[in-house]
Amino acid sequence: MQGLPEINARYWLLLLIASVCGTNLGDLASDKLGLGFLGAFAIFSVIFLSMAVASRRIAFLGEAYYWVAIVVSRAGATDVADFATHQLRLSYPALIIGSLAVLVATLAITGRLGQNTIRTVDAADGPAMAFPTANAAYWTAMILANAFGTIAGDYLADELRFGVGQAMLLTAPAAAVAVMLRVAGQSSSKFGYWAVVLLIRAVATNLGDYLADGLGLGFSVSCGAAFLLLALLILALLTSAWPRMRAAEAR
Incomplete structure (x- = not known):
């Protein structure tokens, strides 16, 4: 995929917006549109796989394509995580530990096979x-x-009964500190990158739910998701030239 974004402060802001949008989009498809968790997950999976196959043919879309893929993957993961917790009633702690363990194993194994997730x-x-x-x-x-973030965010808000507002306030400071350390170059490893992603995903889960439910905007969740996606794409398109300009100046 061409035109991938540089991982900097702008990247983390866009990732938060994309995460909130994906969260609300997943809830919109499964609940408001009546597709159910598995029905919505199936649709988002088809869209994501189609995007992956077509990525080289429409590479001219550049960074915006990456962010749409982030939104779609987050929406699908939200639905499959909700299916596991809300419908199958699986244990939140077990799912949190399990998803985290599989993530670490994936990073370790693919890294040994030369499939790095970060390019410097x-x-x-x-x-x-x-x-x-x-x-x-x-x-x-x-x-x-994505799945970890949904499960962890819901665990804090629902299972531990903090509510979406307090759960967001619990995770947001940790995410902010992690982003600042990453931007300042104090955390440059691939595991550091994924630690920030996990925290932002958890924050976005509760932020998305707060916008839809805490502010009484549940009936407008579709409009909110569409607005966030539009804002995300505009930000990505308007600032996509910055990393390339910086690289050109470095040369």
Whole structure:
């Protein structure tokens, strides 16, 4: 996939927006549109796989294509995670530990096979630039992280009875600190990247639910998801040239 975004402060802001949008989009499909968890998951899976197959043919869409894939993968993961917790009634702690263990194992195994999830590019002047690889290992890890975020966010809000507002306030400071450390270069490993992703996913789960339910906007969840997706694409398109300009200046 061409035109992948540089992992910087802008990237993390867009990831949060995409995560909230994906959360609400998943809930919209399963609940408001009456597709059910598995029905919505199946549709998002088909869309995501179609995008993966077509990625090289429509590479001119660049970074916007990446962000749409992030939204779709988050929506599908939200529905399959909700199916496991709400319909199958599986244990939240077991699912949290299990998804985290599978994520770590995926990163370790694919890393040994040469399928890295982060690509680093040295700059002639300034710190090295990091980019997501968007390969099979990357998207597998991202889907697992998406599911983890949904399960962890719902566990805090529902199972532990903090509510979506307090659960968001519990996770947001940790996510903010993790982002600042990452941007400042204090956490540059691939596991550091995925730790930030996990935290942002958990925050976005509760933020999306708060916008839909806590503010009484449940009836407008479709409009909210559409607005967030539009804002995400505009931000991505307007600022997609920044990393390339920086790389050109470094050369």
